[in-house]
Amino acid sequence: MICLALVLTLVLLCITSLFVGVADLSPAAILSDPAALDLIWTSRGPRTVAVVITGGALAVSGTIMQMIVRNRFVEPMTAGTGQGAALGILLVTLFTPSLPILMKMALATTVALATSTVFLFIVNRLPPTQPMLVPLVGLIYGGIIGAGVLFVAYQADLLQYIDIWMNGEFSGVLQGRYELLWIAAGVAALSYLAADQFAIIGMGRTASVNLGLNYTQVVVVGLLSISVVTALTVVTVGMIPFVGLVVPNIVSRLSGDNLRATLPMTAVSGAALVLASDIVGRLIRYPFEIAVGSVFGVLGAAVFLWLLYAPRRHA
Amino acid sequence: MIEISGVSYRIGGARILDGINLTLPKGGISALIGPNGAGKSTLLSLIARLMPHQTGTITVDNLVVGACPNNTFARKLAILPQASDAAPLLSVRELVGFGRYPYHKGRPSAEDHAKVERALATFGLTDLAARRLDTLSGGQRQRAQVAMTYAQDTDYILLDEPLNNLDIAASRSLMRVLRDLAASQGRTIVIVLHDINYAAAYADLIVAMKGGRIVATGTPDDIVTEAVVREVFETDPKIHRIDGKVIIEV
Numbered sequence: 385m386i387c388l389a390l391v392l393t394l395v396l397l398c399i400t401s402l403f404v405g406v407a408d409l410s411p412a413a414i415l416s417d418p419a420a421l422d423l424i425w426t427s428r429g430p431r432t433v434a435v436v437i438t439g440g441a442l443a444v445s446g447t448i449m450q451m452i453v454r455n456r457f458v459e460p461m462t463a464g465t466g467q468g469a470a471l472g473i474l475l476v477t478l479f480t481p482s483l484p485i486l487m488k489m490a491l492a493t494t495v496a497l498a499t500s501t502v503f504l505f506i507v508n509r510l511p512p513t514q515p516m517l518v519p520l521v522g523l524i525y526g527g528i529i530g531a532g533v534l535f536v537a538y539q540a541d542l543l544q545y546i547d548i549w550m551n552g553e554f555s556g557v558l559q560g561r562y563e564l565l566w567i568a569a570g571v572a573a574l575s576y577l578a579a580d581q582f583a584i585i586g587m588g589r590t591a592s593v594n595l596g597l598n599y600t601q602v603v604v605v606g607l608l609s610i611s612v613v614t615a616l617t618v619v620t621v622g623m624i625p626f627v628g629l630v631v632p633n634i635v636s637r638l639s640g641d642n643l644r645a646t647l648p649m650t651a652v653s654g655a656a657l658v659l660a661s662d663i664v665g666r667l668i669r670y671p672f673e674i675a676v677g678s679v680f681g682v683l684g685a686a687v688f689l690w691l692l693y694a695p696r697r698h699a
Numbered sequence: 700m701i702e703i704s705g706v707s708y709r710i711g712g713a714r715i716l717d718g719i720n721l722t723l724p725k726g727g728i729s730a731l732i733g734p735n736g737a738g739k740s741t742l743l744s745l746i747a748r749l750m751p752h753q754t755g756t757i758t759v760d761n762l763v764v765g766a767c768p769n770n771t772f773a774r775k776l777a778i779l780p781q782a783s784d785a786a787p788l789l790s791v792r793e794l795v796g797f798g799r800y801p802y803h804k805g806r807p808s809a810e811d812h813a814k815v816e817r818a819l820a821t822f823g824l825t826d827l828a829a830r831r832l833d834t835l836s837g838g839q840r841q842r843a844q845v846a847m848t849y850a851q852d853t854d855y856i857l858l859d860e861p862l863n864n865l866d867i868a869a870s871r872s873l874m875r876v877l878r879d880l881a882a883s884q885g886r887t888i889v890i891v892l893h894d895i896n897y898a899a900a901y902a903d904l905i906v907a908m909k910g911g912r913i914v915a916t917g918t919p920d921d922i923v924t925e926a927v928v929r930e931v932f933e934t935d936p937k938i939h940r941i942d943g944k945v946i947i948e949v
Binding site: 577578579580581583584586587588590591593594595596597598636637640641642644645 | 747748749769770771772773774777778780783787788789790793797798800801804805831851
């Protein structure tokens, strides 16, 4: 029931997204005006697809990271993975600018994987009785890497590039400039195959070993999936914080942690919330735009507060 | 049969286990008793390969702990660690369902579902099956955890202080279910207990530990004597025998 409502909302948002923008476009024009179709094909369509993929994949990545770290207050974009991806792509731009794009992506992903692994090692040394230390350490850790990226970029006169990677928004998405995101979509969808495994490592190392799971292997697969999705997002549309934090928390509060059942819901909710934010961002100062991250921060916080204070249905 | 030979375990400089040699028979309930810090939980964790053991060997039937593939072992032996306060956000049925993971690896069959339902029924959880764990009482949650361990359908079940936060009714009912499982299904149950009265009443074999060593092994009649209790726990309660049962005065 909830699922159906979510999917329906997402479809409605997608249709709305196609007809919101600076250039006037009415649904009737599609049938008669070839320029309208062209606008949808080259700009509005790709933008909508990019938002949906980004929102869904980031929400799924957030869930996986929260399971790995066993803490509900972390997400890849603020805990070093996103900054690692930016660092990777910066290094590639500086030292090997002639590499084919897929190789560049592979290198950025590798750096993101390395910074996330270091984060995991740091987290494992924190006292388990202090869960709030984990997000704080994550913020500081991500902040340090981000500052490093900024410094190197400043020295190399690459600040404008950095701005694109660090501040996510979708106004630059056109046909031919977002297709890498399909890989992120594929990786996020593939990680659904390991939904049970991620749910089990979320119960802890002991429970995993007891159930015959190769704990380390699942953690590595999870980190790899997070890193690929994050790196591709950072390069294509830039960092979008909070999606991976807010959406998994909303879903697990409503529907629990049985990922086999809830991951699709997480993906659809993430896509819908980010798309709604993007549409609002396009309208609020029309014809100018507000970056999706800012709108999402407000929208996501509002939804989350409502959830916290709304009476629980089945307590 | 669980055979432990020459197992020692150190954490830093502290000696947690010191040259343990022990054979636990197949079938029946074996209870580990001893004061806090005796090494009972460590021994249980080593048998269940939750930590790598440092010296000695442990075998469970023909499987060598540490050498046997993890997933094969998960179908031979299940452990329920001491209760942690963080309950996963799952319904009772979902939690018990994860006990079947070693068999279905994420694709549960009709048989798996049937076994989950049977486990729920065995532990009187059918009515609570759809409830989320965080809405249950500590006792109900503990029962759900034991049911998950049971659903793993292993010959050996290890339980680390399962009675910790249960009231007397819940404790007795859990111990009775365990005794039934041992009797009717031939399961081998190894359980760490704090309360010697429960060990005396329900165990077939009692292993008394102190300071990382095994002090005494035997039937409740042999072990629960004033001399052994004084030696193991360093306190001297009166022990009564009523109708052939041993009862310790507290």
